[in-house]
Amino acid sequence: MNQDKARSDGFLLICLGALTFVALGFLMILSRKDQGLDFRIAYSAARCLIEHRDPYDQADLLRTYTENGGTLPQDGIEALRSEGLYIYLPTIFIATMPLVIVPMPVAYVVWTAAAALSFLTAAWMMWSIGKERAPIVTGGLLCCYLANSGSLISTGNAASIALSLGIIGAWSILREKWVAVGVLCLALSLAIKPHDSAFLWLVLILCGGTIRKRAVQSLSVMACGSLPFVVWVWYIAPRWMAEMRVHLAVLSAHGAVSDPGPETVLNRGTLTMTNLQAAFSLAWDDPRFYNAASYGICICMASVAIAVSVRRRLNEDARWVAMAFAAALTLLPVYHRQYDSKLLILTIPACALLWSKSKRGGIGKTAVVVTGLGLLVTSDLPWALYLASTSKMHFSGIAGRLYFLSLALPVPSVVAGVALFYLGIYVRTVWSDGTERGTAEPTRTASSS
Numbered sequence: 001m002n003q004d005k006a007r008s009d010g011f012l013l014i015c016l017g018a019l020t021f022v023a024l025g026f027l028m029i030l031s032r033k034d035q036g037l038d039f040r041i042a043y044s045a046a047r048c049l050i051e052h053r054d055p056y057d058q059a060d061l062l063r064t065y066t067e068n069g070g071t072l073p074q075d076g077i078e079a080l081r082s083e084g085l086y087i088y089l090p091t092i093f094i095a096t097m098p099l100v101i102v103p104m105p106v107a108y109v110v111w112t113a114a115a116a117l118s119f120l121t122a123a124w125m126m127w128s129i130g131k132e133r134a135p136i137v138t139g140g141l142l143c144c145y146l147a148n149s150g151s152l153i154s155t156g157n158a159a160s161i162a163l164s165l166g167i168i169g170a171w172s173i174l175r176e177k178w179v180a181v182g183v184l185c186l187a188l189s190l191a192i193k194p195h196d197s198a199f200l201w202l203v204l205i206l207c208g209g210t211i212r213k214r215a216v217q218s219l220s221v222m223a224c225g226s227l228p229f230v231v232w233v234w235y236i237a238p239r240w241m242a243e244m245r246v247h248l249a250v251l252s253a254h255g256a257v258s259d260p261g262p263e264t265v266l267n268r269g270t271l272t273m274t275n276l277q278a279a280f281s282l283a284w285d286d287p288r289f290y291n292a293a294s295y296g297i298c299i300c301m302a303s304v305a306i307a308v309s310v311r312r313r314l315n316e317d318a319r320w321v322a323m324a325f326a327a328a329l330t331l332l333p334v335y336h337r338q339y340d341s342k343l344l345i346l347t348i349p350a351c352a353l354l355w356s357k358s359k360r361g362g363i364g365k366t367a368v369v370v371t372g373l374g375l376l377v378t379s380d381l382p383w384a385l386y387l388a389s390t391s392k393m394h395f396s397g398i399a400g401r402l403y404f405l406s407l408a409l410p411v412p413s414v415v416a417g418v419a420l421f422y423l424g425i426y427v428r429t430v431w432s433d434g435t436e437r438g439t440a441e442p443t444r445t446a447s448s449s
Contacts, residue, residue: 007131010139014127017146018120024380025116025153036108036156040070041083043104046096049229054237056244058084068104082257085247090233090240091191091226092158108156116153118164119342120146125171126345129320130352137368138352141375142345148379151270151339158193159340165189166197167346173204173214174319183214187221195334196343199302199326206309207319252287258335261285265408270383271338272411274331279412282405297416298333301325301423308430317353321426324350328374328419332412341378341415347371350422366421374418377410 029036044065045055053060062084099107123142130138152160166189172182186204189197204215233240251258260277262285272278276297280290305325314322327346330336351371358364376382395403 003135007135010127010131010135013136013139013143014123014146017143018123020147021120021149022116022153024147025150028150028154029112036112036154037083038158039108039111039156040104041065041086042088042092042096042158043099043107044068044070045086045088046093046100049093049097049232049236050100052236054240054243055233056086056237056240056247058086061086070104082251085251087244087247087251088158088192089194090230091222092193093229093233094191094222094226095161095188097229111156111161112153115156115160115164118161118168119149119152122164122167122171122345125168126348129171129349133349133356134352137355138348141348141351141372144372145342145345145348145375145379148375148381149342151380152342155271155339157337157339159196159337159342162189162193162196163340163343165192166200167343169197169218170200170204170323170346173211173218174207174316174323176210179214183218183221186215186218187225190219190222191226195336196330196340199330200323200346202302203319203322203326206306206322207314209313211319252335254285260290260335262404262408265404268407270380270387272383272407274336274338274341274378274411274415275334276332276412276416277335279409279416282408294333298329301329301419305423305426308427312430314430318426318429320349320353321422321429324371325419325422325426328415328422331415332419338378338380338383338411341411344374344378344415344418347374347418347422350425354425363425367425370418370421373414377414 041061044061047064047068048055048060051064053064055061065084099110102110123146127138127142130142152164165185169182169184169186169189172178173186186197186201190201201215201219205212207215237243248258250256253259254261255263257264260273260275261281276294277287277290280293284290305322309322324347327343330343331341348371351367354367355364390403393403
């Protein structure tokens with residue numbers, strides 16, 4: 001196929017996916033009674049500080065929520081009480097505090113629009129890389145994933161902003177375009193939800209040279225910008241750390257909303273868990289076991305990637321393979337929901353690279369299958385259709401057990417498979433033609449600061 005025609009077709013696919021993403025996202029908002037509850041609680045936490053209340057005290061937070069027009073969620077008061085256990089670090093206030101200058105409904109519209117636009121920007125950045133290698137593959141994967149990512153718009157969760165900013169920041173720093181914007185975006189991502197972007201930041205550190213310098217700058221910006229809010233929180237709520245630990249313990253207790261154990265499998269709906277605890281808990285429902293097993297596997301994988309990167313300078317291909325591995329690894333060691341898994345959009349450039357190098361070989365085809373499977377099982381619509389089609393069925397015996405496993409295992413298992421695949425590709429790339437020894441960073445004519 002003519003390359004220009006392929007790029008044109010790929011771009012049309014992305015436009016189709018983008019339109020579907022926005023349309024379904026806002027339809028999902030309209031279909032929910034508790035629109036953007038996650039954001040409304042985050043907004044109320046920022047209002048607490050303004051009003052000299054403790055955002056980590058549930059009574060103060062819920063009082064502020066109702067005083068600012070917050071409504072009862074569709075799941076009732078128990079859902080609201082669960083959401084009222086605030087578990088974000090004080091660094092998030094660097095992003096949420098500016099929004100309190102407007103009423104909650106207006107702030108929610110701004111946040112939702114920002115979530116949609118930032119993810120569309122991240123998708124365009126992935127296209128800008130993949131179109132040079134495999135435009136049809138890139139366009140097709142992006143189209144399908146965009147069309148199945150409406151939960152980023154509808155939930156209002158902090159992840160809807162944090163992961164997109166992390167991707168935008170990583171792209172800008174790796175491509176050396178709009179670097180100042182990239183540094184700021186990555187800094188905001190680290191401040192809002194650090195466990196969504198920490199591994200992306202680590203990849204930038206491993207790249208060395210100017211890229212490492214930009215990563216350090218982003219961490220410095222995050223620290224300096226967040227420090228006043230951390231001090232403010234410590235002044236208003238000196239016991240916030242103890243309160244947050246209690247909240248985490250309550251939310252992850254057996255049967256609670258964040259429990260990765262088997263007791264909550266049937267209640268997770270489309271927002272399934274991606275972390276390995278959700279799989280290991282089926283073998284032994286004990287946090288001491290499934291946490292240790294999850295941490296151990298993730299530490300081993302990260303250690304392998306770090307070991308092969310030491311004293312080497314990654315070329316562009318190796319960097320994007322590393323980003324694909326980091327995106328999948330991020331979802332495994334600690335609590336993440338399906339909306340966090342949209343980070344897997346970072347696997348598309350690496351997939352396009354492997355397809356272009358070996359489209360007729362096993363690696364290229366395997367990359368498309370593995371990447372496509374990872375995107376499919378973390379998509380919104382397939383899970384919604386599956387749950388809707390089985391909601392009125394009654395299973396028992398072996399059929400009931402298989403249905404139970406079909407809800408609990410696919411997402412963490414497939415995400416782990418994606419991480420292992422790209423770790424293997426990364427090691428192979430580094431040991432072949434993906435690096436040069438030394439630490440000097442090549443200059444680029446398109447660089448900017």
